[in-house]
Every structure is written in structure tokens, then in C-alpha cells.
Amino acid sequence: MHSHVLFFNQVDRSSLPFVGGKGANLGELSKAGFPVPGGFCVTTYAYKDFIATSPKMDSLFDELNAMNPNDLDQLRKVGERIRTHLQQLEIPSRLKSEMIYAWESVGKTYAYAVRSSATAEDLPTASFAGQQDTYLNIKGQEELLQHIQKCWASLFTDRAISYRSKNGFDHRQVYLSVVVQRMVNPEISGILFTADPVNGNRNVVSIDASFGLGEAIVSGMVSADLYRVKAGQIIHKNISEKKVAVFSLTEGGTQKKDLPPSQQTKQALTDSQIFGLADLGKRIEKHFGSPQDIEFCIENGKIFVVQSRPITSLYPLPAIPREPLRVMLSFGHVQMMTDPIKPLGISVLQTVFPKHIFLEAGGRLFIDPTEVLRTKLGRKIFPRVVHQLIDEATGRAISEVIQRPEFRQVPPKPGLVKSARRFMTPIIKEVWRNLWKRDPKLAKSKVESYMQKKWTEIREALQRVNGARRLEAIQHELSILGKDVSRNLFPYPVCFPISFILLKRLLGDDKELHQLNKSLPGNITSEMGLQIGDLADLVRELPEVEEYLKHASDRTFYKGLANVSGGERFKQAFEDFISKYGMRCPGEIDLTRPRWRETPTQLVPAILGHMRSVKPGEHRQKFIHGEQEARKAARRMMDHVGHHGFKSKRVKRLIEVYRYFGGLREHHKYLFTLILDECKKAIMAEADKLVNKGVLLQAEDVFFFTLDELIQLLKGEFKQDVSSFVACRKEKYEWHQALKPPRLMTSEGEIVTGSAGKEKFPEGALVGSPVSAGIVEGKARIVLKPEEAHLNEGEILVAPHTDPGWTPLFQSAKALVTEVGGLMTHGSVVAREYGIPAVVGVDDATQKIKNGQMIRVDGNQGFVEILSGESK
Template sequence: MTRTDSFILPFSDIRAVDLPLVGGKGANLGELTHAGFPVPDGFCLTTTAFLRFMASCPDAERIYASLDTVTPDDLESVRRVGQQVRETLLQTSIPAEIAVAVRQAWQEVGVEHAYAVRSSATAEDLPGASFAGQQDTYLNVRGEADLLDAVRRCWASLFTDRAILYRCENHFPHREVQLSVVVQRMIVAEKSGILFTADPLTGHRHTLSIDASYGLGEALVSGLVTPDSYRVDKRTRAILERRIADKRIAITPEKEGGVRQVTIPQEQRQATVLNDEQILALTDLGCRVEALYDAPQDIEWAIADGKIHLLQARPITSLYPIDGLQSPDGTLHIYFSVGHQQNMTRAMAPLSLTCFPLLLPVEPLDQHLGYPVLRASGDRLFADITALLRHPILRKVIFGLLSQFDALAPETLQIAMRRPEFRGPHGLHISFAAFKSVAGLLRQVGYALWRQDLTGFIPQTNALMDRFTEDMARRLHEAPPGKARLQAVQDALPTLFPFFLNWIPQFVAGEIAKRLLTRLGRKWLTPDELNALTLGLPGNVVTEMNLAIGDLADLARRSPQLVDWFSHLGNDSHVWLEQAAQLEGSEPFLDAWDDFLARYGARGPAEIDIAMPRWYEEPLPVLKIIAAHLQEEPGGQRAQQRELVQAREAAARKLLEGAGRGILGGLRVRLFKRLLHVLTAAGGLREHHKFLAIKVLALVKEVLKQTATQLTAQGKLSRPDDFWFLTWEELLAIWDDETTDWDALIPPRRADLRRFQKLTPPMVITSDGETPVVQYHVDDAPPGALLGNPVSPGIVEGVVHVVHDPQTDTLASGEILVATFTDPGWTPLFINAAGLIMEIGGAMNHGSVVAREYGIPAVVGVRGATTRLQTGQRVRLDGNRGVIEILSDA
């Protein structure tokens, strides 16, 4: 009989390659046993036994067919089908040949012992999955009959409601997830617990965390007891922290089988469970297990008669990966999430990750520092800002800039900066050429702020940008298809950032003017009036885009047939548009629609990710917004813009009138008139650089799509969309490389992207994995309220709508938008929003600026908002204090 035919494998015979037979838990126990760790003896019933059991069930095919009909949003169906499946399996007899094999293995380990019987799914305890706890565990099992019953119950537990739901949500086919059962001699533990070889709360890879309680570990795992907690520095073995809990109960084994709860004697409740010797012995054990797997581990342990036993180990799946964030010089390095700065925290495929940096002029800084500034980890980009934070002057600049993206960024960074390992030279030496360039830029800013006539500057800039994109499109088109055209892209993209200098001085001057007006105008204007000075500015590309969408709705209203057709908007926007062209009176709308896509079609959700669909590729989100506009009054967007302009002009008049009084009134009026001119003429430049970058990325995307078609036709790739999972360097190399199996690279990278997409990226992370977190605090906040950074004033009560994908979701009028982030591709959703709640962001993030433009309350930086809030809940959103109070459930 081969191994794959075996029903039973003892721990001593199991290796990692046996994972398909014994699942993640079983494979780990085999590896640990083989490596000499103190693992209690036992054996596994293989997946072959499970398949044989399922084959013996006459209703097996009906079971799988019913499971295939279940969807994660139909909980009633999950419960009904799950109960039917479990009842069927529990009534199915275990085949005799399996029962014989179990009896023999049980006798070899020892019939006198009690056993723990646990399931071990083939998708459990793996680096990319977190199935732990989805199936059942049975403790203190004694006797053959109870052992076989526990095995059958483990098999049935593959179909608990939560296990079915988890597989549905994570796209694990029910037929492919097989089950092994672990039968392990149970340790009658005096003490037990969980050990994390990296701090699960902070992510710190050098800090080990131990939770400990009395009795069996089930009390701790099931949350029945608050354990003692210990933290240890793995490098020095120094015990950093002891937190002693009030441990009222323990779970202990019954003599005849099963377990019971017992009350802990008063004198033991607040005594430490572990002494220092045991803490350090567990630390050493954890470090050895981590070294075996070369990855942080979640370890269950028990102590009996003074001896430590290792019950199981699995990877910690909740930690954010740091594979690409190692320190280049042995000191602690600090990284800031590019996604947080760009309002886009989705994971990106390898080509997107390696294409975006081509837009940024970081190569000279890389060469100057001797290490790359931009790093990828967890399929997201991070910037190494260590050198800037170590520099006494640039540190203040960085704090100021990043606080605009998240008010807590400076405080979060300072947590990591206080660590001794962070100390080191900054390594920045400003050359004369660099000093000269900066000085020249500052002169241009000063000229724009105080002397330049900026009338008509934004239209001039728009024309300049149009010429740039036309020239780049021609340049890319003239290059021969294939590698030469890709090389043309690589040569062309670095010209983008220098081109921004055509308006960066004026943009900076506009920002300075805004700050000066806000600071100096406090004497004559209220906070609302000061805010009004910054709203309704002409030339902002995002504002103009939103106005254009409203204009499209007004054009659609001219055709009753088209208005009716919008009520039949399905999921195929291209077919819908083709049929719309046949409707009477639709031509003016469709002509304007073409013009809209020509100017704004390169936009879309998460638009810095070149792989994400653009509106010219999938216009459905814009059509949905137009349909929503049709439910409102005509011309509403233009009326709102006029109100903003009127409020801005009224505030400006009041400022000049008030400032003009007194001896120095004339000088103040001249100063404020100049600042108002600069703000009005240049304040709308805020989004221009990103708008141009997105249009350039759209040109590049077309080149990449053509390239993918070529590579597929040549047989170098199996599918056109596989090219997203190659890096830029690989895409250049693939043309001449005849030896690499490119297809083999794709599946694991696709799996990585799916896995990383589920992780929440930290705003700040260190080279040893620490993710410092700072919480907002508001005095007198209601219990249970969510707190964040108030960025747009006002108070509103309403129903929240959690939106993850603006491509598929719309907002009803009056709903409060809840999102992880927003970028210009999300802006149309603001039309109906009564308020905004975001997980990331600061006062100058896209969503915050748009919320102020629309005059809706907004609170950003609300940690976990999209998971703690549910669509349909009613909340009170206080944009003055940064408080979200939940009033009623969904």
C-alpha cells in the first residue's frame, strides 16, 4: 500500500510534503516531531480516509451539489444546507477498514491515554489561509467508541455554518477542501497557552508574546478566561512586560472523559501563571520553531509535571509581510505607505507595482543613499523615509507634509523614531547643484506669490498639458511594437515629473496664499467664511469633471426616451450605449458623452493602479451617477457651484472691507487683494499633476495591452491578462529570454495578490515589522463611538452605506458614504452623499477637499470604519468634533 492509499500516518512518518494527506495541522506536527520538538505522540487519519468515508455516504453527490448553490450573502441557506449535511454525515457509519486502522494506531500509542481529536483541513494553517478554528476539537476522548465518534464529528465539522461561509467568502471550492483528523495524546496540563513569535498587535518581529492560563488551553482559546500576558525581546531574552489577569476559571479533564469548568482558588487568581524560567524556556522554544519555518509562528503549548509540550504550530496570517522591507544597513528603517499618501490602499499586481515608480524621480536619491527608497511588500508600495526623519530640518518638513494626509502621522512616526535602533546618520548631503535647483524653485514660488500676473494661468496650463499628452502619444506610437515600444515608455515616463515644474511654483504659491489668508483673516472672518474663501475655485479638474457629469444629465433630460432608457441601465454599459444611439433625441447627449470620455475617460477608481479599469474601458459607474442625477432637480450641480462662488466672493468682500479700516488698512487691502488673486487664479491647480499622470498612465496601458496581445500570440503567455503578474523588468526581458517558464510565475503571484488584498496595509511600518498605531481621543465621546479627524464641519444623522468598489456601487440621496479611501474616481458618489467617513486621510486628502466643496460633514482617519460600520446602520456624524455615534443597527 502506498502512502496515498494509507488511512493512517503516525506523526513520526509525516513530513511537509504530506500536506495533501494530513492537512496543515498534521503536516506541521509531523515536521515538529521530526525536528525533535516535545510534541505529544499521535497519528493522523489521512484525507484518503475522509474520501473513503464520503464515498461510503450514499448522499455525497447531493451534499456537494447543495453546497454549490450556497452564497455568502444568504445566511439562512448556509444554515439550512449546513445542518442537513452534518446530520447526514453523523448518521453515516465509518467504513470497517478505517475503524480497524484507527483501532490499531490507537493501541500503538496507548489505549490508557486520553486524546485530543482535532480536524486538519488541507487549506488550514497555511501561510495564505486562516482556517484555524473553523472545524471542531474534542478533548479528553477515551475509549474506542468515543474516539471513532469524535473522528466522525470532525469530518462533519468541515461543514459547520462558519466553515461553509468562510469557504464561500474566500472562494475555496467545497469539493477540494478535504479533511484529515489529528489524534494526539492529550496532556493533562497544569498551565497552557498560546505563544506568538512576533507581537500580533504591533507586528514587531523581535518581540515575542505569551498568553498563559491554568488548566487546558481551551479556556483561553474560547475566550472563557483573560490570560496572563508576557512580552519578551527575542534578541536579548529580556522580559519586557508582565500583565497579570484575574483568572477565575480553568478547564480540566474529567476522569471518565470530557472536560469541565472549575473555579480557581482565590490565592491563585492574581498570581503569575509562569515564572521567569518558564517564560524564557517558552521563548527559546518559540525561537526554535520560528527558525524551523523561517516565519513567525502561532504556537499552542502546555506544561505538565514541569515539562513543556508543544501541541501545534501554524503561521501567523494576520501580520503584514516585510519581505521587501529589510534594513539595508542594520539600523531600524521606517517606511510610509505610498497608498495612504495617494488615497489608494489596494494591493497591486507586480506590473502596476513596478510601473508606478517609473513616474517618480527617485533614482538619483537611490544612488545618493545607496539603497532603494521605494520598496514593495504585500503587493503595496512603501517609501523609506528614514534618512528624511533623521535629518533635523527635513524631519519637520516631512511631519508637516504627512500630517496633511493623516493628522496622526507625525505622532505615529515618533513612536518608531524613539526606539534606540533608529539612531544613525541621515546620509543626506545636499550638493551645490541640488541647492541651486531648490533655490531657483523658491525664487519662482516667490515671483508667483508676489509679482506674477496669474490671470488665465490655468487655461494656459491645460493647453500645455494637452500638448504634452499628444506628444507622448505620438512618441509611443512611432516606436515599433513590442520591446522597442516598452523601452520608449520607460524613456518617456521620467519626463513627466520635470514637466510638473511648469505649474508647481504657482500651485505652491496658491497654497501659501490660502494659508496666509486663513491665518491673517481670522480677525475679520468667521471660520465658515474663511473656509468659503477656499471653495468654488475656478479651474479645478475634479470640480469641472463633476459639473460635466451634471451637464450630461441635463442633456439626457431633453430626450424622454433616453431618460426612460436610463431606468433600464444594466451591467453591460457598452450594449446599453449602442442601443441608446438608436433613441430619438439622444445625439446631443452622446456627442457630449464622447467629449467627456475624451477628457476624463482615463479616470477611474484606484486610478494610480494602471491595471484598474478606466472609464473609457468601463463607463458604467459614470452612467450610474448620471442616472442618479436624473432623480434630482435639473442644473443642481451648477446651482451648487454658483452658491460656492457667491459665498467665496462675499467672504472676500467682507475681508477687504474689514481689513481696510484703520491706519494700515490700505496696506492690508493691497496684501489681501494680492493673496486673493493668487488663490483664485492658482488654487484650482491642486489636482492637475495627478490628472496628467493618470492620462499618461492611460497611454501606457494601451501600449501594455497591445504588448500582452503580442506575447499571447507568440505563445510566451497563456492568457492576455497574465502580463499584469510580470514585473516591468520581466516584461522587457521576456522578448529575448527563451529559457524562463513565464507561465509558471503567474499562478503563485495571482494567489499572492488575492491573499494580500485581504490584509489592511499599515500607514507606517518598520523594517522589523512594527506597525505603530495612534488612536484619536475626544473628551465626552459617547461609549462605543468611532473617532477620527474632523475635516469638514457640520453634524448630520443618516444611514451609512459602506462602499468598497465605486465601479459597482451607487449611493442613494442622503446616505453617508463610508469608504477605506476615495480618489477622483470616487468623486461622482459625493453628489448624493450627506456625509463622509473614511478609514484613511487627512485635511488635504481628496475626500476631505471634496467634502468641503460639497459642504457635507466629514470625519477621516477612522480606523476600521468599513468593518465596524454596516450598510443600513443609522449614525450621527459630527464633523466638528470627529465623532461617529451609532444610533441604530442595520
């Protein structure tokens, strides 16, 4: 028989399914010897037996599960009916007797706090805290039973129903336990976070405290004192004016009282109590193994813990020591792809790049440049490069962290400079030769010759083997790819930003450089965009194909073209495009993303959007016009410095380098996507075999294994249940999708944003970085995924980020606004190439700007203004 009531000393973390998150945590604390006031849990079995007496609940549950979570009026009505019904039900006599016995055992004379404890509450990845009700200072048997029943009914408050519906929880599968805990009559109450809830620093304890019951803080009735403790020192105190407090009444219930003026500005906690709480919090954190949100009370000078739950808002940390202080920047922000990556994609990237530098956290990769930043030269150059070329906000944040004494006092690793010099010296020599000696016009053929050779080598190597040996070959090829590409390709595209910096110094500004950036010769991604335009122009001539594309599916994409007039003609042109670019897609550095060759309908919005917003042949004309403008800009630059002398020769040479090497800036990434695609083909061939053997349910399940785990699976050495393993990884990936990765964080978990500049902008302007000059106004079009884009003529593309997979949309956009980016990141360079204004690094742009709103994009100063509130 299942227990209806369990005392705290009978409960621990394993009891969560029947006492809920709050009850399980209190039981765990109590068993571990922490100061928890006595009490008991009315289990979920009691709740189930209670609602089982209702003849109506089945139909009410059906109504809840079928309801639209956005229909707030219907939600309110159904919730009110359920709550009223449950409060009118009679509690079964045996259940009532058990609860009364528990109450008498703890003490009839005490007042109690009666709190809900849902089975999905206070979990590491979901917090239902505050969704149900809490009742304080409850006295007497009848009052206790009545409020337990109210707690059961509060499982169906409007906010609780809405939260479950929107987060995909089945209302039938969320049960409620009730925690009944002896009330502490405190002089002081508060909330203790064992990690800073604002910036995520795991080494900082943050304490809010005020007089009386904690209800005044939780309800927002009073501004509490704030104390922060780090490394045994109080690093911050903010003593608030505490005008009111909530106290228990002798006869039961609570009341709000005005505090005397002398107490209102008094520090609620003594320094000794602050240190004691910080120590207690860290011991509780250690016990649970994760940062905690703890409610505490102080009665007669003694600290009591009345609740502890995980802090669910913190971004996860990589598995590295917190000390000494390290700095990590988001690889996703550098690559313009901040979405989570599945385990196979992470594993592939950590095979290409050093695993100790490319760290995983929250399904994303973070680059750890700490050892470089510990050197004098690294501190001088690295933040500037990031600030100028990648992302201004990240550059500011790095500069802030490396000035801290705790960072600077750690010396660089012995031998680091020597090994870096050994690796970089031959690359630097090649860069110097490219900048000043070699003919820039010949660079493209050299680069493409190497790319063809490397791609062929890897493709043939993977075709020679099968099974686990094929995946081991992938590991080997990827492990040497990074160094090989660095030596053979890196010296070419890096000349592009270097020549930009040198020209800017020689000319004094970068105004003409933005013109020089247009229609760069040999740019493989720009050529891809032009060919998308060619496909769109072809579809204009084939109305039946246009209609077909609007409803095409990936599974029958090519086959269906045979049934429409002009379909074969379009099919041939499209297949030619796919043969060159089919390995590409948005977020293409993630091997697990579907490629255009796999899901060709991803390209349909770009083709149809181009038809709507660009005139026939206009994209080619624009490119030619861009070449002409670039030549004119080059002439103006030469006129500015004169046509004779050393400076003139330097500028002329650098203009050539800038143009020809700028055209190669995407080639290394193109090669990487080619090789990734060969790896993916090989992996999916092995995945199909695993499906045929019944090891996997579907081939895409391999995405939730690392390369090492897949090799074990193919060798028959994988020890876990495959179905459970995949299900667990999928659940974790779902959680990762809900996380927002920081640009930069430290090993302590602190998210550092960097102090913004003090430039003056219009009131309400959304500020970012100016990366492509010009000022335009137009309707905003929010695009979260390029395959779902619907750009019309004259619209401004507002996106979280862009990479080469977004290039097809640039022909149609009037301007560009992104949440992530810097001067030399993909969207910025392409925007300058296409001559459209762009502002990047605008935090939360896709949320603050709405579809259809008129906005002004100022690519000169770097801000966006919302001109109208209308949206559609």
C-alpha cells in the same frame, strides 16, 4: 497503495494534501527535533475510503454545494443529517486495524488528544482553525476509534460548512485528516505568538499562559497571564486572576476545577520559562519562515509543542531589514485609494517614484520617509505637514514613532541633506517666485503649455517603436517623469497649501478660508464635474436616452445610442466629454483600472444620480454663487486686516495665490493620468499581439506581470510557465483584496495608530477630522464604488475614500464622510469647493453606518452621529 496512517516522523510540509495543515506542521516540527509529544496522522485517504462506503454522500455534497450560505436554518439541518449519517457508518475493517496498530505503537497506556486537520487548514492565507472539533484525554481503543469518527463528522459542523461556503471552497475538495497525539498532563499551558497579534510587531513575542490544560484559555473560560518579550527583555507582564483550570481525569475526559486563592493571582510562568518559550518560538518561526501561532504545554518542567500554525492575521511586510527601525506610511491613504493594485500597476508606480522609497507590501505601496525623519528639520516639518494637510491619524502615528529612542539614535545618511538641498533649492526658488513675484493669473497657461508638450512628447515616443522596445520606452519615460514634473509643475500646486497656512497665520483662523476655497478658477476636476451636470441636464430632455442608459452595456454603449431618439445628440456630447476626461476613473493612479473611455457605463450612476438630486442648471448656478461667496470672503478678509500697510498687501497677494494656484491643484494628476493612459494603450496593443500568438489567454493578463517581466515575455526570455504564473499572481491578488492596509507601520511590522486627541464628543459619535464646515442631517448612502452609486436628493455620501474619479457624485451629496483623508486631500478640498460639510478619517465608517440611517455630520468639530437605527 496510499497510506491510511502515518507517524509524525514520516510527515513533513510536503505531506499537507494528505495529513492537513495541523498534521503537516507537527510532522515538520517532530522531524526538525522540536519537543513534540508522539503521535500519528490518520490521512485523508482514510477519510476518503471511509465516506466512499456511504451510498448517500454524493447527493449530500450536491445539496451542500447548491445551498445558499446565508440560509442558516437549511445549513443547520443539512449539517446535522450528514454528521448523524457519518457517525452511524461502520469503519472498514482494514482501516480500523491500521489505526489500532498505530495507537499500540505509540503506547496503549497513554491518553490522547484527537484533533481534526483539514487540508485547507493552517495555511499562510487561510485558517480553518477551530472549524472542526478536538477531543482531549481519550483513553482506550473503542474511545479512540469513536472520536476519530466524530472528527470526520465534524468536517460538517455548522461553522465549518458556513466558513467553506462563504470563502468559496468546494465541500467535495476539502478533506480531513485526524491527528492523534499523546496527551501531555501539564501544570501550565498556553499560546505563544512569535509576532504581536495585536499590532503586528515581528520582534515581539506574545505569550498567554494559565494553569492546567490549554482548553481553559482557548474556550475563554479563564483570562490568561500575558507576557511580551522583545530583544531578550520582558517588556510587559499582566498577571490575571485565574479562578479555574481544566485538568485531565484519570479515567479519561477532562474536568474544570476551581483553583485555590493562593494560586489564582500567582504568575503562571517563571521568568526563565518565559525566556525559554520566547527562544523556542523564534527558532520555530525561523524553521517555518513565517510568524507562528504555537500551542505549548509544560509537564514536569519540560516544554512541549502541541501545535504550530502561521499567524494569518498579520499584514505582510515589505522586503526590507527590520533593523534599524524604519517607518512607512500608506501611499494609498495619501492618494485616497486603499484598494490593492495589480503587479503591473505597482511596477509602473515604482518606475515613476524611487523603488527604495516606494515599497510594496500586500499589493499596496508604502512610502518610506525614514531618512528624512532622521534629520532634525524632517522631524519638525514632515509630521506637521502630514497631520495638517493629508491625514491627522497618520501624522499622530509618525510623531509617536520618531520619539522612540531606537529611532532617534540612528543618524541620518551622510550627504542626505546636501543632495536634498541640491534637488530642492531650484524648486523652492520657483515656489517663492510664484508666491510673491509672478502674476497668478498667468500660471494656468504656463502649466497647461508644459502639460501639452510633455504629453505629446511621450505619446510620439511610444508610437515610434513596437514590441519590447515600446515597453522599454515606457520604462524610460516613466523613470524621468517624476523629476521632470517635480521641477516644472510642483512649484504651482504647492503654493495652494502654503498660501493656506500663511493666510491662516495672518488671519488667526481658517473660517473665511473655507469660503475662499469655493469655485476655484481653472480647476480641471471641478470643470469635469460641471460637465457631468451638463450631460445630466441634456438627458433630462431625452427620456429615451435616460431609459437606455439604465440598461446600457460597455460593449455596445455607443452603437446602441443610434437606436434611440436623441441618442446621436447625447453621443456627440458624451464623446466630447470622453475626449477630455476619458482617461480618468476611480483609482486612476493604478494603470490597470478600467478608464471611462474603456467602460463608459461607469459614468451612468453619476449622470442619473445628478438628475435625481440636482435641479436643471443648478450645478452651474451653484458654481457662480460659489464665486460670489469667495469674492465676499476675500472682501471680509481684507476688511479684517485693513486696506493699507504691509500686512494688507501680503493678505491681498496670498488671496490671489490661493485662488489661482488652488485651481491648479489637480493639473499634475491630470497629466499623470494622461500619460498613464498612453502607456496603457501601448501595453494593451502589445498584449493583443501576445493573445494572438497564444502566449496569453486574454489581454488583461498582462496586469499580473511587472514591466520587467513583460519585456522578458516580449523578448521570449520569460522562463516560467505563463498560465501557471498568471494563475498564481491572480490568487495572490485575491488574497490582497481581503487585507486592510494600515495607515502606518514600522519595519518591525508594528501597526501604529497614534494617540487620538482628548476632545469631548457626544457619546457613540464616530470621530474623524473636520475638513469642511457646516452641520447637516440626512440619510446615509454607503458607496463603495462610484460606478455602483445610487445617490438620491438630500443623501449624505459615506465612502471609504474619494479621488478625482468620484467627483461626479459631489454635486448630488448633501455632505461627505470618508474613512481616509485629511485637510488637503481630494474629497476635503472638493467638499469645501462645493460648500458641503465633510468629516474624513472616520475609521470603518462604511461598516458602522448603514444605508438609510439618519446621521448628523458635524464638519465644524469633526464627528458623525447616528440618529436612527433604521436602514434600507
